[in-house]
Structures are given as C-alpha cells and as structure tokens.
Amino acid sequence: MALYELTIREARALLRKGEITSVELTRAVLERIEALDAKVRAYLTVTPELALEQAKAADARRAAGEDTPLLGIPMAIKDVICTKGVETTCGSRILKGFVPPYDATVIAKLRAAGAVLLGKTNTDEFAMGSSTENSGYFTTHNPWDLTRVPGGSSGGSAAAVAAGEALAALGSDTGGSVRQPAAFCGVAGIKPTYGRVSRYGLVAFASSLDQIGAFGREVADVASVLGIIAGYDPRDSTSVNVPVPNYEEALMPDIRGMRIGIPKEYFVEGIQPGVEKALREAIRTLEGLGAVVDEVSLPHTSYALPAYYLIAPAEASANLARYDGVKYGLSIPGETMWDGYRNTRGQGFGPEVKRRIMLGTYALSAGYYDAYYLKAQKVRTLIKQDFDKAFERFDALVTPTTPMVAFKIGEKIADPLSMYLTDIFTLAPSLAGICGMVVPCGMADGMPVGMQILTGAFQEPTALRVAYAYEQATEWHKLRPPLDGKVEDKEVMRQ
C-alpha cells in the first residue's frame, strides 16, 4: 500500500514502530499532490518546504519520546482558517495575497500536537456555496468523477482526503459545508456542536452557525483530529467550557439498545432513489447491530432553508464589511475614497458572495428586520425545539446528508435556489447548533452516498460511536476513487 493511502491510525502505528518517518510519509503525500492535483485541484496553496520542516520536527519530537495522536501526520487546511505566515484567501480574490500575522486556535493546537500542514484547500468563496464552483480561483473536481463537483464549501478538503492528497483535513461547516462534501467525496466528516471547537481564526461567514470540523478516511481519524482541536478557548466567547472527552474511547462497535430516530421529513419526494435506497439499507444495518429504530417527526424542517438563507446572509453582510481595500487584500482605488470601496468590493467579491451580502443587507435593513431577520430567528427557535424534543426520545437521528449524489460541474451554478436546495438536510441541524457526523453508506450512480448521524449538543461521542459501529460493519469506507486510471481492485461490497 502506498504511504499516502494510510489512515491516521495505520500511519500512527508505523510511525510508532519506527517503520516509517513523518518525512517519508509527508514526502509521499506531497508527491501524490504533485502527481494528481493538477486534475483534482484540491489545493489553493501547497507549502512543501514548510511541511517537510514540520515533518522533520515531528520526527525529532518522536525520537525524543513524544507521542501524540497527530504527531507527524500530514493534514490539509481549508483556506478559511488563518495560518500565520501562509497566504489565507478564503477562496476570494478580495483576500489575494493576505498573509495572516497569527494562527487560528485550531492551527496552534495542531502545531502543538505535531501535525504536518501541507497547505490550504480550495473552498467556495468565504465558504458560501455547495460545490467549490464559487471559488474565486478554480473549481475542485470530485476524485470519483472529475466531471462532478466535490461538494462545498469545504470541497477542497474533502477531495484532498478522498484522493490521498492528505491523511485528514480541517473544514468548516455553516450549513453543511463539511457534511455535504464528505458525502459527495465518500469520506468521514464531522461538524461538531456549535461551541465545541474554537472559531478564533476561522474567517467568519455566519458567526452564530460557523463551526470548524474534520475529514478523515475513517471515523477513528476524525475522532483523533477532533480530540486535538476541540475545547474551550478564551479567545472565543462562544466556545463552551466543558471538558473534551476522549473521543477515541467512544469508538465501540456496540450500539445495542441505542435509540435511533429516523426523521420522516428527510425522506421526501425529490430525493434521488439510489440515495434513499442506500440510506434505507444503512438503517437496516444499524437495526441489525441492535439499535432500536423508530420514526420521528421534525415538523419545521421545511422552514430551515428560508430561515437559514435569511440569518446566514444577514450575519455575513456584517462579517464581510471589513473587506474594503484599506487594511489588507485587494484594493482597487477609485476617484474618491468611496469609489475605492465600491470598486474593491464590487470586483473583489464573486457573484454568490455579493448575492448573499445583498440578501443579508436587505434582511437587516430598516423596515424589513422584523419580517425577515427577526422572524427567521423565531423560526430558528422552532427548529431547535423540534430537535430538543426528538432527543428526549432518541440518542441519535439518522438521515441522508444530501438529496442527491455529487452533481456535474456547471449543472446548478446558474440557479442559486436549486443550489441552495442541495443543503436541505444539513441546514436544520446547523440552525439547532447540534452535532452532525457523516460516513459513507453506499454508492448511487457510481458516486458515494453519505449517511448523516445527528446527536444533541456535545454528544459527539454518541455520533462517533454510531458512525464507528456502522463503519466496522460495512466496507464502504474502504472504497477509493478510481484516480489512477484503473478501478480499485477491491470489489464494491455490500455488508
């Protein structure tokens, strides 16, 4: 097996035994990037020299007796997370050349843990989008089918992990931006509870929804990364001061007696038959593992999309006001100071970002605040109450992640509303601030399907446990995209 194909768990074992070094592992992944990324285009920036330096340092730390779960593990970082000294663009032209003078808290934690940072991955501009087609630079391709999107906005991170261009990656999820690309690319991903991971250094899109999450090729890897990045941060007043459990201890293949709810509103018409079929089978697998499965209703589900598309753009319209060409980033001067603002913002932002700024500005403006923004916040309360109620009866809820598998590049870009609709299953959990985990659970149309496992606030261990038990009972996570010109040898297995 090529080194770049290793999971974190496998790589860690080899590193511990001294059979490989982090430098070898990192070099293998960098070579993979070199060989493949011209096709996949997962990365906006690769930093090979820095990565090898970090790998060398990790090897030295290991030689000195250190051993942390991510020591020497090469990872990719979504380009909305600030990295000191490394360009951070958020996939936007307006931040071209911006080099942060500080590290995001999660980056500082990864560095302290000895992870190796390979570079910055592509994203829809400011994480606004579901396909990476809104990136100000280029579109990332789905490793399973290069004519399809990898999902978004963390499409670069998901594609990198799926393609063997990183062992794991950080993404961010505001309305599904980790979960949807994880499903589209056939990898495991988690959006932790709002407040679980510090947002300090995550460039804000919608502050009350944004949360940093992780991708891995198996559930255990996601647990390892989450264990490092989670926790209270005095720099983020919305990070919650509750202890971080040992997530790896949650990885038990036993879910007997666990109560799992199936929200009926997530199995509606319009869902791709292959996706529904995969989910129904996955649910049977969970039942076979001893879970107690029952239907549940989340009656306000259909209001999540409009509520989200009022709240998130409203917050975004304020968060993106700072990009004015004065302090950093792109600057297109005009005849007057205000013309400079208009030019820089008009030309620096792409169409989707401008659309959302406009929408959010409108929702907050005099005379419309009550009808739109305030109303949406009240709907948010109803949506949260739906979940609160469901979690009185169930330990976890299981749903499809998306109504369809990865779509073709260009298919939806001209119709924003149809693009927004690809996120209908991930928006409500975001509004409720709860934990959402995705694992591959089948194939449809030759593309991966992802199962979304939802648990209540700070119930990450439960989500990981369900995901892990399912993963151990199935082979979907072992499938690899046919990137080397040949279809994977391993037969597509059903459990």
Next chain:
Amino acid sequence: MKLSLEQVEHIAELAKLGLTDEEKEGYRAQLSAILEYADMIQQLDTEAIPPTATVLPLRNVMRDDEVTPSLPVEDVLANAPDVEDNCFRVKAILG
C-alpha cells in the same frame, strides 16, 4: 416580494458594492425569487416564540482587564495596500 431596481441600488450602496447594470438586473430577479421562497416562513405563527440569536446558553463571558502584547507595527501594516508614516492611507473622505 419583488424588488425594484431602486431597492437593489439602495442595498448595493448600503453594502458599498459597485455593481454593473447587468448585475443589478440579475440580483433583482434572483433576490426576488429567493425572498419569494423565503416568504413561506411568514405562514408560521411565531407570535409567542422568542427569537434565537445564538443556540448557546452562555452568559457573562468576560476577561480580566489585563494588557497583552500588541503586534509589531510592521506586522500591522504588512498587508496594507497603501501606507504613509506608519499609518494606513486612504483618499481623503469627502462627505
């Protein structure tokens, strides 16, 4: 909710976005469609429902009044498009 061109222009000016005529027309149509779709939330009776600004039960998250180091001035200005006398520089503000 159908937006007028004047409304689109007003919003763009509030947000300081310089838009082409084509963009304005595009946004007028798209935002109208999105808002029309969003209007479905108006059906819900939320009279007695409190708004959720944040899902967290947190309050009184504060820090002690202690001074921590600032950035070196070079770092403050490192990303600046235009600098004079260690200050950011913009065209004079008229109005």
Next chain:
Amino acid sequence: MEYEAIIGLEVHAQLLTRSKMFCGCSADYAAAPPNTHVCPVCLGMPGVLPVINKRAVEYTIMTGLALHCKIAEFSRFARKNYPYPDLMKGYQISQYEEPLCYDGWLNIEVDGVAKRIGIIRVHLEEDTAKLTHVGEYSLIDVNRSGVPLMEIVSRPDMRTPEEARQYLIKLQQILRYLGVCTGNMEEGAMRCEANISLRPAGSQEWGTKVEIKNLNSFRSVKLALEYEIARQTELLERGERVRQVTVGWDEQRNVTFVQRSKEEAHDYRYFPEPDLPPLYISREWLEEIRSRLVELPDAKQERFVREYGLDPKDAAVLVAEREIADYYEACVKAYGDPVKVCHWISGELFRLLKATELPMSQVKIAPAHLAELLKMVDANTINLNTAKMVFDEMFHTGRRPQDIVQEKGLAQISDADELLRVVQQVIEQNPEPVQQYLKGKEQVLSFLLGQVMRATRGKANPQLAGELLRRSLRGE
C-alpha cells in the same frame, strides 16, 4: 416671537481601563506612536473574535448607578453597521435595544436654581480608529480602535446653552469622581454631541432637530448652541423651515456647517452580536459594584455643609474635584477647624494653583504640614503674613513649616523685653511722628508699628508690639 430651545446631549466617554474593550492591547494610547497598540482583533483582521473586558462593564454600571439609572438584568451587545475607514470591521460593537443602564438623572444648578436632567441610557461600545487628514489623503492610526467607550444620552431636558454647559461640567465631575474617565475634552477622552430644536415659547410641539457634532470643549458646546439658536431663530422669523441636518462645529470660525442631511441618514442595520453571549447582571454582582461607589459630589457637598458648617458655595468649590475634597478632609482631620481650613484652601492654595497652573495632584503640601502651620499661627509662633509666606514656600518645596520658620528665623517675637527694646529704639529714631501722636494724631501709631515690624523683619507679634508701643508712648 419668543422661542424656547430644546437641548439634549450625547456624551462619549473613554473608560480608564488598562486594556481595550475586546482585546488585550493597551488602552493608554495617547502618547504612543501610530499603530503600536494594535493586534489582529482591534485591527479587524479576518477570523478574529472579541472578548468583553469585565472592568469596562463594571465601570459602565458604576456610572449608571451614579446617574441614578436602572441597571438591566440582561444586557446585550449589537453590531452597528456602517462603512467608514475608521471602523475596522465595517461595524461597531455597540449596544442597541438592551443597554446596560437606562432611565436615570442628574442635578444641575444654574443661577442658584436646581434642575433635574433626565438620562435616557448609558451603554458601552468600542471607539474607532483615528483619522488625520493630510492633503488629499487621510491617514489611519488604529491605536484608538477598540478603546472602551461609554455613551451617555440625556433627555432633551435642557433649555439654555448654559444648562447644557452645567450638565457637562457635572457629568465630568461625576466621571472623574468615579475614576472611570479622565473627562479631558481637549484630549477627546470625553466628547459631546448636541441635539437642538426650537419651538415657540409655551408650545408643546417639537421643532425640527439639528444634531451638532465635533464639540470638543465646554466653550464649544455653549458657543455652538448659541450659534444654532440664533441661526434657527432667524430662519423661523423669516418664516423659513429648519432642515433636519447634522452639522459640525467649526472651532476656528465659530460657525456650524452642514455635514449630512436627513436623506443621507444611516441605516445602521443593528442586530445582536453573535460573537458575544449576553450579560447577566445578578443582584450580587450589582451590589458588589455598588459597594465600590465613592461618595459623589452632591452628597459630599451636602455633608460638608452639614458636618463642617460650611457655606454651600464654599462647599461646592471644595467638592468640584475629588482630590480637593479629599485633601480638604485630610487637612480638617489633621487640624480641626473646618472653616479655617476651607479659607486656606480656597484662598491661598487655589491662588497658587491658578498661578502655577498645577493640578491638585501636584500639590506638595502634606495635610499634616498645613495643620502644623495653622497651629503655629494659633500659638502666635508666627503671624498671619509670615504664615502666608511660609505657605508659599511649602507649596513650592513641600518642606515642613517648622523647618522653614526655623531656617529663616521667621518665628514671631513675642518676648516683651526684646520687643520693648525695639519699640524704644523706634520712638527715639522718630521724634517727629511721636510728637504728632502725642498731640493726638492717633493714625501715626500704625506708622510707628510699621517701623517696629520693619525693624523685626515682620516677625514682631503685632498685638504685643502695638500694646508695648502705646504704653511706651504714654510713658508707662
């Protein structure tokens, strides 16, 4: 027609915290070179988050208590959205619907008449960066960005520019007493905006409101309001309407000029700040803050009158600054006679402070030393004139009065034998005046006494010297 002015003031006061409102940069930026008190947070870099400075919240609550406000149980920050190059994030973190303090008042006095001015709200926000205009460009220094700023909004309860001035003076006094703000308007630590409208005297309707910005001194506030009253009166008398505008005050030319019309008014699009959980001011916390409140000027003045038997006017002078009042009380404690201490402080001390332009904090005379000086007068060790001289010396050097008196040999001569010798000498040297006196010209006595003082370089005990002089002249 007679018009009545309706005036309300909005005051911004920088809080005297060590660090900024939402980050750890030093808030003491006044003397710092540009952009040296700046971090990613106050620079509004992508990805940064604010964290509330607890002391700033407590200072605001303290101010609210001092202004008899209600203190909110729940309070929240909100984003105030408007683009401007001095606003690093494109929005200001401020408070909107849920300010920390609301519904209070303070008392002012104009021409001996007391008046209560309502306070609508006191809220907390962050200051903006500083813009300096240089030719065709504006330079931005971010040091001031994020300094805690308290906004105090009065009700439109003032009717004259002098009332507005007195309100500001009183507010400044209170802020300084609390130690929450330097109150220095020239440095921009305390800034003022005024709202003014005119209406026919006796009318209950509101006139059109004009907002005046850039008022950087008590004087500007008064002058600008007077100017606006004159301008608006003239408009109304010509039958024209006052436009609803925001004007600036031009300090050089003493005129207001239009900055913004109503049509250009901002749409601030306030919404709750998602990066900051709300504040909950529990009873316990509130009482803890209340227990830290110092005695405020009004209460102190009343107490000085009651406890020390001072004239209210004298008491008002002493309480104008907390340091003076504290100094006064320390002196009373050391000496005893509160009225006499009051006269020395409001007489000699103030004279010297004014002459030297020194602040109270620079006064070198220890209260114990002032007491010592006054006791020396009481004991006839020195006379009043000498005491004033010694006081002057103490003011400049901070030395003990006893040392000064001793060193300069200023002790009063109360020794009758010694004085008698001088008296007889003076009588011998001034036969002419002596004759006049003996012929009944009583006034000559003061001339002769002056000669005695001169001969003793002012040290003669004046009562004793006069007594001895009279007796000697009468041949007793």
